[in-house]
Amino acid sequence: MSIPIQNIIPVIEAKATIELVDEIIENVSIDSRSQQNNNKTLFFALVGPNHDAHIYINDLIDKGVNNFVVNYIPDNINDKANFLVVDNTLFALQNFASYYRALFSFPVIGVTGSNGKTIVKEWLNFLLSPDYNIIRSPKSYNSQVGVPLSVIAINEHHNLGIFEAGISTIGEMVRLQKVIQPTIGILTNIGSAHDEGFVDISQKIKEKLKLFSDVEVLILHKNKTIEAFLKSEIKTFTWSSQDRSADVYYQKKSFDNHSVLNITYKNLCFSISIPFTDDASLENCMHCVLTMLYMGYNDEIIQSRVSELFPVEMRLKVKNGINNCTLIDDSYSSDFQSLKIALDFLEHQKQHKKRTLILSDIFQSGLSDDELYARVSQLIISYKIKRVICIGDTVVKFKHKFLNSISFQSTKDFIKAFESLDFDNETILIKGSRQFEFENIVSLLEEKTHETVLEINLNSISHNLNYFKSKLKPKTKVMVMVKAFGYGSGSYEIARLLAHHKVDYLGVAFADEGIELRKAGIDLPIMVLNPEMTSFSSMIQYNLEPEIYSIRQLKAFLKIADQKELTNYPIHVKINTGMNRLGFDTEILPELVSILKGLTSIKVKSILSHLASSDVLSHNEFTLKQISDFEKDSSFLMKELKINPIRHICNTSGISNYPEAQYDMVRLGIGLYGVSNDEDEIHLLENVGTLKSVISQIREIHEGESVGYSRRFMAEGKTKVATIPIGYADGISRAWGNGVGYVVVNNQQAPIIGSICMDMLMVDVTGINCTEGTSVIIFGKDPSVVTIAKGIKTIPYEILTSISERVKRVFYRE
Incomplete structure (x- = not known):
């Protein structure tokens, strides 16, 4: 592509503010994070119900982008770049594509x-x-x-x-x-x-x-x-x-x-x-x-x-690798466009500074080999890839274009040399055409765990976040809870996605959770909701913000703050309005004021409380009293201390059921993961986590034979029994066994029979077409965690957070 910007103006029916008249457009972008953005990029600032890319324009100008299609020109930058103003940036993108297609x-x-x-x-x-x-x-x-x-x-x-x-x-x-x-x-x-x-x-x-x-x-x-x-x-x-x-x-x-x-x-x-x-x-x-x-x-x-057709893998998967590596598995396709997409995905993975690309020959680029691999070289440099491993007859010829390259003629040659390649503490993008059988490389590099995995759909996380954002007033901030290992889904990966969506705060329960996020490169403000006093020094070291809920705890933090000569260190004051768990009672507030007045070492960043029953509408009167008490007590603190902090009391259910209590910020928790107590609302959310396993063994038993410990299941006739390698040590409650619960095998419900064991459970697959190795869904869309929670009389939180960390997490985008 090489199109003068002047030619584009009439195509998209724009009103132009042109500072650089002779600009030539060579690529188009909608992603502010892409390393492909440069002075030849035309950036379309798309606007949706819950996002507005105009907020990234200043940063993009600093990175060298000169050309923008916008709905409006943000303040104080109209003379810094070329702006093509249109009524609808999405329609403008489509109109430009129509013009380009016609060429x-x-x-x-x-x-x-x-x-x-x-x-x-x-x-x-x-x-x-x-x-x-x-x-x-x-x-x-x-x-x-x-x-x-x-x-x-x-x-x-x-x-x-x-x-x-x-x-x-x-x-x-x-x-x-x-x-x-x-x-x-x-x-x-x-x-x-x-x-x-x-x-x-x-x-x-x-x-x-x-x-x-x-x-x-x-x-x-x-x-x-x-x-x-x-x-x-x-x-x-x-x-x-x-x-x-x-x-x-x-x-x-x-x-x-x-x-x-x-x-x-x-x-x-x-x-x-x-x-x-x-x-x-x-x-x-x-x-x-x-x-x-x-x-x-x-x-x-x-x-x-x-006759050579093959199953199609449509997802980029993130997996844990050996030696503390992270794998991005895109091992079934290798063309230039999908390489750019995979590298953009790699850019979002900031867990390791070192990045390795394992790359096969690239097909169907429409470019000569010289031009193709020159462009690939430019991409590799812009994405700061530290090492390139080339596999294939063609890519090997151009290995000199890549810094720190290693080459192999075939995947078999790579496998022979595998032990000498030293993969350690790095992110590895595996990008290969299907004929190179890079799945064998993935198998070598993947951390060896048992066959049970929890798949996390990052697109669904984004959807659910945007759903709840759509319920908020424009200036209401969002804190997202990533405590308890991200509700069982993996805190770092979720946190990184939330950082992209520019949420205002992350919430964790304990300091060590926040410290791990900081070590992984997360720089969003992080509030620690249940800080232990012994962790205050570490919290300060990692810039974590404590929730303060008692006089004793406050004095302990102030002692550390004085020792470290802090100034305006952010704290969050919690008021007890009826949860009766943590927080300052109303009668304690005057003493709190007397301690905080005149202090310069700390700053009250927010005042919060916690709704005890926002999900139970029959408790409406109690919840409204909580909100009223919060208004009264927080106003007292603000007046006496002459401060204007962030105030927040709403949790996930509060966002939907008590919109009048949004205050300055809300705290989104279980809703992010697709769970709601509202039967109508849950259909508007997307399932995030799917727990999968496989059938280890199938046997046939006869009338009178039993299954499992204590012989809790007795066959009433010929029964086909499948054993699945997941049990209560992985987080599956024993209460879900013995006829109460089920798994899904080939889209059919298979009842769990007998007692759930520590590492295994057994199901009745009579009449279901399956073999050893067939995939099994433990929970996902069906059964959902809500279904399981109802079946064993608990809450979805317990189901999600019980999944053991020995269960491998696989993150993917559709």
Whole structure:
């Protein structure tokens, strides 16, 4: 891309304030954190319900960015850069992408549907890449923002595009059609995803079909319902296993680990074998087969390539590695666009100063090898990668472009040399094309734990944070609680994400939790809610702010403060308004005032209290009295001490149920993790944590035989029993066993039978298709932690925080 900024102004209908007239735009950004931002970047300051990228503009100018598309020009910077002012920065981004897409005339495949979009796109990329330089959506970049960013990555060497489009409500697809401008359309399975954005299935289908308003051909499963909504001028190419009037008809034979499809197309009959047996994979495969037929491929090429299809990994995963390393696992794709995305993700991982990139040959860049690896070298320098390990015939030829590089011709050569490579205290990005089998490298580097993992969806954390932010007044601050190992989810990773979202405070229970966050590089203000007096010196050393709740504790802190000659060190005064746990009672406040008056060593940063029953609306009168008492007591302190601190009393339930008590700040806890006591609200939150394991062994028992300790389960007939390597030492309560609870195996509920053991539990999988090694969901969407809590008569907090730290945490972004 090389476009004069003057050419962009009319395209996005901007009113321009131009300081640098001759600027040339070479890349586009919406992410203030990206190391790719520079003086050739056009930054679109996107605005959403709970975020406004305009707040990052000052920082970006300091980093050298000169060109911005904005809704407004922030104060005091209008003469520091070029500003293109528009009514809506998202629409401006889409309009620019539409203009840019129209500069290229090669075929573009547009894919939409409810399910299977990303898999079809990735499979088509694999099937067609031997013959084309393909530009495609990275990962699942199919949103109103992701689609234009994908299209803007086109360069003059590409000759085929594959872009997916996802929508959640009406009015969105028209804009994406203008951006993608597909010449070939594929409609995948229409299911229930995002149904809430449409009146009914008819409206949803009509909206999806708008992507194909100007295609040469639309490829789809023959379906009378969908065909009823198609305009007569749209040419279709259909497939079916039931309707012989489809353009392509197939019959299926399924085996243990593969399927054979016998395909009839015009006068052509041939068979293909694919390594899948499930219906969804067969549907996705047929869309690919029809695309290849339409593009003129013969049956022999189709047969040979389709037989090599593979499962698609759509997530970047963060894993614990050996020797205190952190792994970013992106071991199934290697193209230039996804490398940039992975490096941006790496930039957010600030746990280690040392960064290593393990990189295979890069394919489908559309660039010459010289230009491609020159650009890769620039990326590596800008992201401060300390070591590059090159694997592959091509990348090895350019190893001289990378500082501190090591090279291997193959993954096998790397594995042979593994013991000599010295991985220790570093973040390692593993970025490789599927054919290099980098999963073997991940296996070597991954910390060895048992097969149970807690997967944490970082996108869901962001969604839930933004949901609760939407309930707040514009100036209300947010403290997020990351105590108890981030409610069992992992405090450092969550804290880092919260820092990006610019929350105002983090809350921990004890000083050592805060110290670990500081050591990991978290520099947000951190409040310690239950500080032990023996930890005051350490807290001061790491700039942690104590909650002060008693005269004795205050005097102990002041003694340390005087010894260290502190000035205006922040403290947080807690008032007891009815929780009767910690805090100053009303009658103690005059004594508190007498001690604090005139002190310069400390500063009352905030005054807080804690709602005892904000989640129980039948206790409304009690909660309102708490709020009233807090108002009275905090006002007394503010008046007597002549201070204007932050005041806060609302917890998660308080945010939703008592909006009038937001004061200056709220404290968000369990809600961040997708849990609410409100049945309606919980459907608006996203599940964050999914606890998974695998089946270790399956056996069949007969009537009268028992399972587990104390023979608490007795079989009433032939029963198939699966043993799963997770137990009460991992945090699964024994009360959830013996018929009370269940796990999910292949989307079916399998009751837990017998007593839950320390390291194992057993389930009844009679009638469920599964084998040893099959994945098992312990909790997630179903059963949710709320379901489990109700089943054993406790609270979701206990379920989440009980998960042992020996259970591996895997963090990922969709």
